[in-house]
Amino acid sequence: MGRFRKITGAIVLVCAIYIAYIMRDTFDPESIRGKKVIVTGASTGIGEQIAYHYARLGAKILITARRENLLKEVSKKCIELGAQEAHYLPMDMAKVNDTGRLIVEAEKKLGGLDYLVLNHALYYWELWDGNIEKLQNIMNVNFMSFVSLASKALPMLTKTNGSIVVVSSAAGYIGIPSMISYSTSKFAIHGFFFGLSQELAMKNINVSVTLCVLGSINTDHARIGLQKFINAQGWMHEEDLPSAEETAMRIIKASAARARKLNFPYEQTRLLQLLSIFFPELVDKLVSIQVDVNVL
Ligand SMILES: *[C@@H]1O[C@H](CO)[C@@H](O)[C@H](O)[C@H]1NC(C)=O
Ligand SMILES: *[C@@H]1O[C@H](CO)[C@@H](O)[C@H](O)[C@H]1NC(C)=O
Ligand SMILES: *[C@@H]1O[C@H](CO)[C@@H](O)[C@H](O)[C@H]1NC(C)=O
DSSP: OHHHHHHHHHHHHHHHHHHHHHHOOOOOGGGGTTOEEEEESTTSHHHHHHHHHHHHTTOEEEEEOSOHHHHHHHHHHHHHHTOSEEEEOOOOTTSGGGTHHHHHHHHHHTSSOSEEEEOOOOOOOOOOOOOHHHHHHHHIIIIIHHHHHHHHHHHHHHHHTOEEEEEEEGGGTSOOTTOHHHHHHHHHHHHHHHHHHHHHHHTTOOOEEEEEEEOOOBSHHHHHHHHHHBOTTSSOOGGGSOBHHHHHHHHHHHHHTTOSEEEESGGGTHHHHHHHHHOHHHHHHHHHTTBOGGGO
């Protein structure tokens, strides 16, 4: 019994040290100073906060979204916060073939690229009604434009040993009722970028791909969704959600560490994915109980 306890104790200790080691914060804020960064979907929410963090860390920033007035404000604030440069280019990501303009702009204004942060996304809360054109549009905005931007940025990123940072969602692990189109686009993102990451490694191209899988984060969009479409009996409550600001910092740190993946918050992402492998019916129930079908 004594020996068994000692062995168990040693195993627990080794595991604890290992977990502490892999969880340690190795982030060097100075490593971001002067770095050339693109952030998409940067007019509100998590994208806006990513831009502000990069600004505080002294990066050179190019932001995009659809609304020029908001971009102008965010870019002004970036300079106030300490960005070495801040530029903006309004763009509609549904026009996939037009996205190349953003990469050309980075070359012109920043003279290169270290981080391509693909963050924009479009979604609706609705049950699937067979509208293929709407799905096609969501796939263009959420998926094809990511592929297009990453592909066009690769030559510049290769020169700097840069990083592609992809903001995704647990909706790319599990089909989410009332958000099927969004879920579909996130599944596609996972397939493409996990595969791309391996192909780059096979070709000895030192460009990292960090896939950031997020759960529900406290943004205006999420709050409106929770208030309108989520059942009161469910387990998701506004006040429990992590802030956009904290989430943005997690994303920046994971990409600086060239991590393959970030799951945040853990219980809504990786844990849900693991549960869905072993107890799929339970996870279906947990997920569907959240959605209030009566208001959709
Ligand atoms: C997309 O843009 C490229 C040049 O940037 C052009 O050669 C090509 O014809 C365009 N394709 C479509 C479908 O518009
Ligand atoms: C990129 O990484 C390689 C090693 O893989 C290194 O030799 C090279 O100097 C790096 N280039 C830049 C611009 O950091
Ligand atoms: C890739 O580039 C990063 C950043 O320049 C560098 O720290 C790392 O050593 C490089 N990795 C390889 C395998 O060359």
